[in-house]
Amino acid sequence: MSTARTWAVALTGVDGHLVEVEADLSNQTPEFRIIGLPDKSLGEAVQRVHNACKNAGLDLPRRRLTVNLSPASLPKHGAGFDLGIAMAALAAGGAIGSRSIAATVHIGELGLDGRIRPVPGVLPAVFAAARAGFDTVIVPRGNESEARLVPGVEVRAAGSLAEVAVWHGADVEVPDVDVVESASVPVADHPRLDLCDVVGQGEAVEALLVAAAGGHHMLLSGPPGAGKTMLARRLPGIMPLLDEQEALEVASIRSLSGEAVAALDRVPPLEAPHHSASVAALVGGGSRTARPGAIARAHGGVLFLDEAAEFSRVALDALRQPLESGAIEVHRAGFTARFPAKFQLLLAMNPCPCGNYGVRGSECICPPMSIRRYSTRLSGPLRDRVDIDLQVSRVAASRAMGEAGGETTTAQARVRVQAARERAAHRWRSSPWRRNADVPGTWLRQGTQRLPAATRSPLDRALERGLLTLRGYDRVLRVAWTMADLAEIEQPGVEEIGRALHLRRGLPR
Template sequence: MSLALIYSRALEGLTAQAVSVEVHLANGLPAFNLVGLPEAEVKESRERVRAAMAVAGFEFPARRITVNLAPADLPKSSSHFDLPIAVGILAASGQLAGADLTHFEFAGELGLTAGLRPVRGAIALARAATEAGRILILPAQSAPEAALYPGADVRAASSLQDICRFFTHKQPLPAAVAPSWFAPPEYPDLLDVRGQQQAKRALEIAAAGQHSLLLVGTPGTGKSMLAQRLPGLMPPMGIDQALETAAVRSLTRKGLDVSQFGLRPYRAPHHTASAPALVGGGSNPQPGEISLAHNGILFLDELPEFDRKVLEVLREPLESGEVNISRAAHAVTFPARFQLIAAMNPCPCGYLGHPKRACRCTPDQIARYKAKLSGPFLDRLDMAVDVPAVSDTTLMGAADGETSAAIALRVAAAHHRALTRQGKANAALNTREVDEYCQPEEAARELLHSALQRLNLSARSFHRVLKLARTIADLAQSDTISAAHVAEAIQYRRGLG
């Protein structure tokens, strides 16, 4: 009997749990058994490993082989178990004589020619290996992504032969080098949007405090243009946020484009998207649009055209910043602290309140259209602003307002004030932190009291007004929240009912 014990990693959300790969060789009829809740793609590794070892010039043991993936109660998916299984068989059969595998982690899919193919979740794997104090060996195509994690010791291999030469002949595996951060792309300029000064101001406030925003206006007034220019106003992400965002993208079928590392995501799903497409799901849960927009922007155009049940699933993530996906076998938690920007028409035909075109909708049709957005959902939004039709003179005139670069400087300064004061964006403040950091002046307090009575604001709306006012004060470089700041914040809540 011979036994090889090495470690791989199984992804569970954005974490990678240690999985020991135990290879046991015994006398008897030749067989290759995989145990430990392997899913279909893991079971198929038997044929890939067998073919890869033969092509690489190794002997596949003609004995009874048992590969145990422990812990047994964790479902194992992904083809990245191919490499640790192959290395375990080679070690157990004595073909890696003298190899010390105790300080290494392995992950990689094997091709039939013994070449290594990339795997998903490289950053999560690097994080887990680094925390365990181990060296991570990955396919050459996945290694640069894993090297983005600070302090990770990642080695790149192109084939199974490379790894065997590393352990038996001491031929070094090259250390993976993280790609350098790329310059941000050229975002569309806010100066391109004619008029709409109030909407531009709301967009600046939303960017500074990372508040959610609803744009309401007739077709062609610039709602989508405004939303597309928000990424150009946002402050840059820190390294921790960039790693979180990259880890989520790495788990998807498409994988991470390392050239996008450090850039805030901008997701704009079509209104036919299902609830699992937005929040994530599947038998082996995958992140949805709200998690892919983590630390970035989720733009929902034609908001009432989304199924009401789809919009309702956003209520909890908007509050908690994460989504819990529960299945019969296990549960997964994905981060989902996204900034929601939405756009809608004022009525089904879209021309209610238009200065030149008459609305054809009946009052009942308008009421049903607006009723597609529930009160609890609207109560979780921070701001709503009208985007009216612009005049012919404004449309044909020269560009007005400020450039995105000028506004981004103010946004960055306001965001820095918030981070210095409380360590997070104003929109992320909890109730206790609102009481600590968002105390208004006496005149502002009286105005808030009047607004509570006249507008019937809920407790949640009251706190959102305070957080908005705090952001407005930060943009004005004010340490205190004045009545003017509160008054401007209140007007952005009026459109939410």
């Protein structure tokens, strides 16, 4: 047979697209060409496939071989197409069965000696194959544990080209080869931080519970040493564990980032980029391939920007669109990649460049203009998207030395947060939303959950006086509902509205 076809997967962001790999032999001058909008690394597959087949004892016919990657208009990149190209070429020459490969998706990079090397993004690629209705996917052995996380599809892991060829009917000897392990970066096993380590910050701990229970964005401002970073790094531990679908989405993004994925991690991720990070580091991208940035890697968890005022203004303003839409799009000339980016934003900053402005017993050496410029590094539109603006003070020495630990542990806090989330999910069960932070303001102001006028009066006055925008009005309502869920009451009262307004405006008590 002179024509054969199999399947591979092209990734654009976390979205996988099935690509038909067609191989055709013709009686012309021997040549091996790949068409269908391949990038440079994919164009180099000609030599990799040729040498791998020869060293596996599967010589290609000495005729003109044309491999087409369809649809031709879809950009394709990377060496993950090598295995599919080799299988289609061998089937076109009659070395293996064409019917067998036509029902199989092949993913993997070939070494010159015939070994199959792991590639990034196997998890979303296998997901795409399963959604397209394929039952069998062949992947590199180094990606086996990652690929088997996808339910409902048979995953075959191979270490060499000869091994795959034998599965499809070839009569060759399968050599004993060393498995090529994934070159991805292993994920560090961070110790679980407990909330009881926080001493003397009862108000901040309670605000952290509100943020976790409702999915609210939060800003912690205060002098160095007040415990802002300590509090922030304990937020993922008190958030509810991810369900299977959310954990798979997080694992897919980690796979695209080049991280090792051996099992599903149900703990929400914490992404904390350095304040020197560029816009591209936050948003993601690349000239040929789209890699997820910090915003996408924080999906399902927390994006923590420590020393937020030290980030560039452009980088901070890049957060505004994903905060509203829950997704980030990377636009390039040849493609548009979309990544999920539903995260909680947690900002921490000092009151001034030296950190001592307004601190009792300390002297601030910053000129007034420098203090003003520092405080305005967070733009008004970005601040307007923050639900909780809390000022954190340093803990007095008497409290730090006198208290053995905080009153609330991470386990106790997670139980409270989970119960509050369940109350909110039950209340919004007839809508597509489950967290208070996701509910549109019109539902809170005009729907069946509208609060009485007497309860809303502090908010109405703040809106009339220009102290709140309408977006801020809605965010205060959401925080008040979360406080009611934590307190296990039916709806927020004047006390919850007042506390939510206090947290919104960042006023010291």
